[in-house]
Amino acid sequence: MSNSNRESANPSDGGIDKPKAGREAEIERGDARVAALSQRIIDGDKSALAELFSIYRPRLWRMVNFRLHPRLQGRVDPDDVLQDAWIMAVNRISYFLRDATHSSFIWFRMIVNQTLIDLHRHHLGAEKRNAARDVSVNSAWASDSTSSSMAFHLSGNLTSPSSAVNRAELAQQLDTILQGMNEIDREVLALRHFEELSNSETARVLNMSEQAASGRYIRALGRLKQILEIVPGFLDDKQAAAARLRRGAEGSDVMRPGR
């Protein structure tokens, strides 16, 4: 049985390029739309600003959801953060031409970022976040906030003996190890993986060349893999489970079994 159907398929018509072509066309159409909206925003058109904001909204939501401090998760609704950010964007519409010509998405992201920093300061107190504005490599985040966000977003998936204590301990352990990571590597991972920014967007946020961002990302993935292999309960369990079910190991991918 096994996945012979799939393996024998010619990879060149296996659907890797086809959707991409459609995707690229989509992106081009999207770019043209964004360019047209940007022009209207420069002329002061608030409804164009709203339209552009709603295009980016899903991506901005993802960012808020990731950056929201674990203690605020469940207490602060990301939609409310985006609402506040929207008001701030409207107030800044006259700066759009100066600040957003290279990437309007990055401009909105920065506004949301600032909204989040204000919010964290308000909720978690000045002393908790007072280092926020000067420490960071990435736009005003204290260096430990990215690692705790990452630990939070990774630790929900621990499969180890799931007593809450264990889970919390492991998340803490992961946080500590992530803090030991090179700060730029960590930010690159956060932006590329958790916020789903493109390479060029990441390069722009971190003020580095696309080449450097590209290399950093690969390096950071390798480091993360090493880290997840050290912390028990992440990558090891599944392999153990797979070994246990040796018979299922040759189970099939196909819809129709070949019997």
Add this chain to the structure above:
Amino acid sequence: MTSAANPEDAGLHGLPMSADPENLRAREPLEVLVSRFSEESRRGLNPSIEDYARRYAEWADQIRELFPLIETLESWKSNKEMECLRRSVPQEFPIRQLGTYRLVHELGRGGMGIVFEALDESTGRRRAIKLLPWRYATDMAQWQDQFQREARTIAGLRHPNIVRVYAFGTCEGYCYYVMDLIPGVSLDCLIHRLRETTDVVYADEIQRAGRDDLTDVTESPVSAVKGRRRGLRRDSWTDFARIALPVAQALSHAHEAGVLHNDIKPANLLLDINGKVVVTDFGIGRRVQPDEKSLRGAPMSSAFTTGAIAEPSSDSAVSEQQIGTLRYMAPERLLGRRDIRSDVYALGVTLYELVTQTPAFVADDRRRVMELILNSQFRTPRQLVPQIPRGLETIILNAMLPDPGDRYPSAEAMAVDLAGYLKNLPIEDRRPSLVNRTVRWFSRRP
């Protein structure tokens, strides 16, 4: 909040400087591949790591080393995002009206939506509405696509034992679709009642149980006439087989159309007052669990988790419900593979529970449940209830064989045996003999 009134404040902190050096744009080739792979995963295309390794042989080692991590990270991320979203689903849903539909009351939360009983005010008909309960879901094009695709797929499956879907709509940022309202109860409700009483559970009684919060339930006059009431007892073996048979047929129909159900369990099978079973809540629009990454071969996967929407009450309810879904998963699904035989397995576990009124796999935490499933560790139905007819037990055990290759090859094959059992035909035991098993085991050693 910062305002633009103060010119000092106008510059945003961290706003990147322009003047990116033009000569440093060359990206690492591996990074380009990683980006493409991630992008395809995010779009639910389930890209194959092996395809990549073969196409880009120069990078094959790195691809095999890094891509599984990316696949895992992507599935973790969407699960976590869904978890964060689920937390924000309010106890009381703020909307009472969707287009012409007035939401009467909540019927349940499961899969990725909340199901309501609704009144179509234009026709006066009662319907069930499944709603994606997040405002601005319509902004998240990906979610709306998946949800709409789920609706369209179910609507395309015309079968008397599969719930009918009539329409898809959006209203004030919410997505929903409209289904038949089945006047009946789910099998888990029935199993619960059978567990409570050694006596007969009557159809109209369980119907009332399912609708006890409604004021307009009419007392059925039939209930006064003993003997004419339809009911089930703990030992209604043939009736249990009659319930499972149309489910197997409905599954077979869906499989023919290339659709997996992915979430067969008692709670998703509704029994109406006439004894007709309806399969609901296809899990086709859902994203893989962390435990079932790399789901190639599945007709669809997407940004949605299999985990049920948590009742907002407590954390224990969350894990309780997640285990509720896990309990019916075939072992190969826990390892990231599935096909039509995984649905067959889930129906086997469901029938096991209906017949014995005991779940096949019971444990307090997910990990232990997974272990029991992976080791095929459960008591046979006749160990629990010796009166169960051998043929019926054989059908259950055939469906629950851990190796998909030993199991019924299709839902249709299971339906054939169920029909055979109802005609008192002998049922073939598909379990490999000890000799076969030993040979196979040795032949698989490397």
